[in-house]
Amino acid sequence: MATRITVDPVTRIEGHLRxxxxxxxxxxxxxxxSGQMWRGIELILQGRDPRDAWVFTQRICGVCTTVxxxxxxxxxxxxxxxxxxxxxxxxRNLIVAAHAVHDxxxxxxxLSALDWVDVVSALSxxxxxxxxxxxxxxxxxxxxVQELTAVQQRLKKLVESxxxxxxxxxxxxxxxxxxxxxxNLLAATHYLQALEYQRIANQIVAILGSKTxxxxxxxxxxxxxxxxxxxxxxxxxxxxxxxxxLIDQLGDFVRQVYLVDVAAVGAFYADWTNFGAxxxxxxxxxxxxxxxxxxxxxxPGGYIENGDLSTFKPITSFQDAFFExxxxxxxxxxxxxxxASLHPYDxxxxxxxxxxxxxxxxxxxxxxxxxxxxxQVGPLANVLxxxxxxxxxxxxxxxxxxxxxxALAGTQIPLTALHSTIGRHAARAVRCAVYYESLHNQWxxxxxxxxxxxxxTFNRPTFMKGEQxxxxxxxxxxxxxxxxxxIRDGKIANYQAVVPSTWNAGPRDENDEMGPYxxxxxxxxxxxxxxxxxxxxxxxxxxxxxxxxxxxxxxxKQEIVRVKAL
Amino acid sequence: xxxxxPTCPVLVLGMGNILLQDEGLGIRALEVLQHDYELPPGVxxxxxxxxxxxLLDDISRRRHLIVLDAVQTGAPPGTPVVMRGEEVPxxxxxxxxxxQLGLSDVLATLELSGEQPGSVTVLGLVPHSLxxxxxxxxxxxxxxxxxxxxxxxxxxxxxxAPTKKGPDTLIAED
Numbered sequence: 001m002a003t004r005i006t007v008d009p010v011t012r013i014e015g016h017l018r019x020x021x022x023x024x025x026x027x028x029x030x031x032x033x034s035g036q037m038w039r040g041i042e043l044i045l046q047g048r049d050p051r052d053a054w055v056f057t058q059r060i061c062g063v064c065t066t067v068x069x070x071x072x073x074x075x076x077x078x079x080x081x082x083x084x085x086x087x088x089x090x091x092r093n094l095i096v097a098a099h100a101v102h103d104x105x106x107x108x109x110x111l112s113a114l115d116w117v118d119v120v121s122a123l124s125x126x127x128x129x130x131x132x133x134x135x136x137x138x139x140x141x142x143x144x145v146q147e148l149t150a151v152q153q154r155l156k157k158l159v160e161s162x163x164x165x166x167x168x169x170x171x172x173x174x175x176x177x178x179x180x181x182x183x184n185l186l187a188a189t190h191y192l193q194a195l196e197y198q199r200i201a202n203q204i205v206a207i208l209g210s211k212t213x214x215x216x217x218x219x220x221x222x223x224x225x226x227x228x229x230x231x232x233x234x235x236x237x238x239x240x241x242x243x244x245x246l247i248d249q250l251g252d253f254v255r256q257v258y259l260v261d262v263a264a265v266g267a268f269y270a271d272w273t274n275f276g277a278x279x280x281x282x283x284x285x286x287x288x289x290x291x292x293x294x295x296x297x298x299x300p301g302g303y304i305e306n307g308d309l310s311t312f313k314p315i316t317s318f319q320d321a322f323f324e325x326x327x328x329x330x331x332x333x334x335x336x337x338x339x340a341s342l343h344p345y346d347x348x349x350x351x352x353x354x355x356x357x358x359x360x361x362x363x364x365x366x367x368x369x370x371x372x373x374x375x376q377v378g379p380l381a382n383v384l385x386x387x388x389x390x391x392x393x394x395x396x397x398x399x400x401x402x403x404x405x406x407a408l409a410g411t412q413i414p415l416t417a418l419h420s421t422i423g424r425h426a427a428r429a430v431r432c433a434v435y436y437e438s439l440h441n442q443w444x445x446x447x448x449x450x451x452x453x454x455x456x457t458f459n460r461p462t463f464m465k466g467e468q469x470x471x472x473x474x475x476x477x478x479x480x481x482x483x484x485x486x487i488r489d490g491k492i493a494n495y496q497a498v499v500p501s502t503w504n505a506g507p508r509d510e511n512d513e514m515g516p517y518x519x520x521x522x523x524x525x526x527x528x529x530x531x532x533x534x535x536x537x538x539x540x541x542x543x544x545x546x547x548x549x550x551x552x553x554x555x556x557k558q559e560i561v562r563v564k565a566l
Numbered sequence: 567x568x569x570x571x572p573t574c575p576v577l578v579l580g581m582g583n584i585l586l587q588d589e590g591l592g593i594r595a596l597e598v599l600q601h602d603y604e605l606p607p608g609v610x611x612x613x614x615x616x617x618x619x620x621l622l623d624d625i626s627r628r629r630h631l632i633v634l635d636a637v638q639t640g641a642p643p644g645t646p647v648v649m650r651g652e653e654v655p656x657x658x659x660x661x662x663x664x665x666q667l668g669l670s671d672v673l674a675t676l677e678l679s680g681e682q683p684g685s686v687t688v689l690g691l692v693p694h695s696l697x698x699x700x701x702x703x704x705x706x707x708x709x710x711x712x713x714x715x716x717x718x719x720x721x722x723x724x725x726x727a728p729t730k731k732g733p734d735t736l737i738a739e740d
Contacts, residue, residue: 044700158678195622202620212620214613233631
């Protein structure tokens with residue numbers, strides 16, 4: 001007799017995701033991923049000026065405000081076939097890269113590390129032994145006995161006060177927790193240090209975007225950052241060099257701490273390379289456009305089928321027909337009218353709520369497909385596609401993580417191990433390092449272009465009578481993000497956002513095929529159905545962010561996580 | 567421009583989703599403060615939207631944090647809500663507003679790094695309607711001045727009294 005577990009909600013950030021699993025003999029045998037809020041941004045945008053859309057779309061999500069802003073202006077520019085000054089591309093790219101670095105650090109250390117790290121166990125660690133262990137792993141200068149001892153004291157105080165705060169929902173002492181007290185202390189120390197470094201990354205976004213959390217410097221046609229090397233109210237040399245100094249401060253943390261920690265967690269939890277693969281068709285889009293129309297990119301994108309890198313098919317431009325024609329969304333198992341798969345230009349958002357029906361409709365998230373197939377998006381898809389495309393920095397950082405993990409595990413870890421729960425974490429760290437390097441490169445490109453005397457940052461858009469259609473793509477921290485706009489007589493006639501969490505968290509599709517979250521849970525071990533840490537590990541490895549896949553919270557739920565074993 | 571640690575001792579943080587009608591009442595109250603009042607030096611206003619951990623830098627090391635938000639207490643819509651001191655942990659302990667998870671994570675994290683604000687006060691109204699719309703419901707629109715007054719008197723008590731702009735100092739709407 002199978003046990004049914006409901007985890008609701010799974011996100012620790014704003015958002016509302018419900019996961020149902022059937023567990024039989026300690027393994028997940030069936031799974032449902034359900035978005036519990038309705039998203040209606042599309043309806044708010046109809047009839048509005050396309051130049052204003054980005055201001056509203058950055059309110060879709062509480063975590064990735066900037067990404068929805070950037071992709072929205074790209075969509076409108078695509079519809080208008082508007083060329084963007086290269087300076088504007090570089091400035092947007094800097095924001096994209098800094099945001100990615102910030103987001104990945106926060107996800108690993110602050111939103112998911114506690115699935116693997118037992119903070120209470122860190123209290124019994126020996127700081128001297130921890131420092132010694134750390135010195136074998138990395139050259140990071142802040143793994144000192146002094147700093148480790150100070151962190152342990154702080155944790156002790158926190159645990160003794162009974163106010164565990166951010167750690168209150170951890171699964172302390174769970175049998176699936178495998179790290180030694182020393183590794184737990186090291187990870188907890190880096191958890192605190194990561195707070196400082198994610199801030200630095202966020203400051204770069206704040207300087208270029210004028211403000212966070214909602215950036216204000218975008219415009220359809222470019223950016224509103226006038227470049228004038230002398231005027232104080234604009235992007236001056238002083239500010240550009242300040243950004244450079246912030247970039248420089250980030251590098252060692254990403255390379256000497258984040259990459260190493262993820263390799264260590266991977267080595268100590270090597271069994272987790274056997275779980276969580278799920279859908280192994282991978283989709284990502286190119287990022288960091290280097291020209292005005294988006295035909296050249298620093299980072300490649302494309303599609304891989306069945307986890308086979310030799311099937312890689314590139315996506316090469318902001319006008320790419322393979323991507324544009326490949327995307328569809330099915331509402332067969334979602335609480336919207338209709339069941340046929342529709343292209344986003346023709347997408348409908350007409351709610352039709354039923355109860356949670358295992359074989360019928362059970363989610364507010366639609367099920368996207370790429371050329372009729374389910375696809376996983378996110379850092380793992382991004383890294384595998386960039387490796388398949390021969391991107392040197394991606395291969396280099398992936399090699400570093402895999403060889404560090406292999407050395408620690410005492411066995412050579414194959415590339416296929418990446419198709420897993422732990423593989424998604426490893427890929428996110430690799431992607432963070434790649435984007436960090438790109439941050440450097442884009443800064444240099446901007447400086448070089450300014451040095452050539454080009455200060456242009458904005459091309460004014462013009463709207464024509466009749467209808468224009470366009471799409472914007474962005475490789476966001478959680479994966480492929482696309483906005484689709486139909487403009488009629490200068491106003492928005494239709495607007496659809498196909499977000500990363502829709503790709504990954506979507507329900508079964510038109511052909512009843514499971515989405516990536518659902519498929520990844522099949523076969524997962526569950527030691528204790530009352531404490532389904534293993535289910536949470538796999539779902540968290542996708543970095544769930546349901547606030548943008550769907551919206552609306554009003555349930556006055558008293559529990560933060562409801563675990564119901566039926 | 568925010569290139570170093572915040573210098574303003576007081577942060578008034580509007581939280582909420584303006585796409586969902588009264589869910590955005592904290593942001594709407596913040597806009598009234600910004601538009602109708604002259605604020606003394608030392609007070610910063612910030613529209614936090616629905617974000618969470620991204621606010622870490624903005625909240626850290628403030629002397630006073632005032633959060634304006636829609637708060638579900640079970641009381642009738644439009645009821646003003648004030649939570650401070652001892653009551654605030656309750657607010658963060660259970661899920662009262664949709665943003666509580668994000669904001670609570672931020673405050674708990676700052677507690678850990680020793681950079682928590684000296685005081686946290688939550689001012690809000692119980693929302694009436696959370697339908698998809700950029701406009702507040704009529705019921706909440708009518709109550710919004712009460713929330714603004716709460717914020718003004720809170721700031722006044724802290725020694726940062728805002729002054730209402732006269733008709734000639736009001737900046738014309740674009």
